[in-house]
Amino acid sequence: MQMISTEGEMQELKGQRITSQRRLLLDLLRQSEGHLDADELYRRAKEQEPRLSLSTVYRSLHLFKELGLIEERHFIEEHHHYEARSETEHHHVVCRGCGKVIEFECPFAAKMKQDVSRQTGFEIFDVEVSMKGYCEHCRQEREGDRSSGKT
Amino acid sequence: MQMISTEGEMQELKGQRITSQRRLLLDLLRQSEGHLDADELYRRAKEQEPRLSLSTVYRSLHLFKELGLIEERHFIEEHHHYEARSETEHHHVVCRGCGKVIEFECPFAAKMKQDVSRQTGFEIFDVEVSMKGYCEHCRQEREGDRSSGKT
DNA sequence: TTTTGTGCAAAACCTTTGCAAGCTA
């Protein structure tokens, strides 16, 4: 096991302090090829830094997400979301600003399904495309903020 | 506001009992066009059936999911999952049997992004395609089960 | 030295479960 974050890479924490805990956590996230949950990350990190606390893991995850270093693999923020299943496949764009969700049709779905099935040997029964962005309204608001000097 | 579930539609609860609570919850889920979380569903249902309990909501959601009437909008079951963001977009197939995740490239991503952006007016910064299915291994196992009489 | 980050313990959430009572078939 090796440290892989160089100082250069940690530049990304710009402004924030680089601590041994943060470096460790980010390394583990990067080595893991994804799909760690907070607790699993905590357990792995503890092997190397036994005094580490769970709160630090959560706080670091929030920070990394804020900085765009990691992504939360979720449809919408927090909690589970449910919806009635409809016959036609439907896909979503979620606005990062206001949470608004718009559905769209995806003409490529069938083709993608076929391709992936062929490539991976999976028998696929569900395809879902989700996108994130800013809706027209929030986009304007952000542009307004930018030109008036806010972040 | 109207009841929309006819007895016919409730056939889908086959075997299970049709109670006023279940009917109400399913109606709300269907009317809502999705994206309700348990708590929001609970609040809406309570307006019409004030004695309803949260546990019933959770129990019903499990049941509906079991029966395939709704879908949980989540990448993988339970909890949040995080992964280091890499430069190249990557998409996933998840095996419903064993949880295995395989990533794949999606040549359509850019095109879809463009299309949706045009259709919705969103400024899109992330596209994600996720599929569900059974991997080769689990598929064989399931076929074995089927021919030997299991469900 | 100043400011930000950490660990710990407690609080706040969200989800599940046990049990007696109520309702469906």
Add this chain to the structure above:
DNA sequence: TAGCTTGCAAAGGTTTTGCACAAAA
């Protein structure tokens, strides 16, 4: 009626917070 469902209250998990101490700049 018999058995499945419900509501309530309590338990189980996960995530967040307050505070005093430690570490980074």
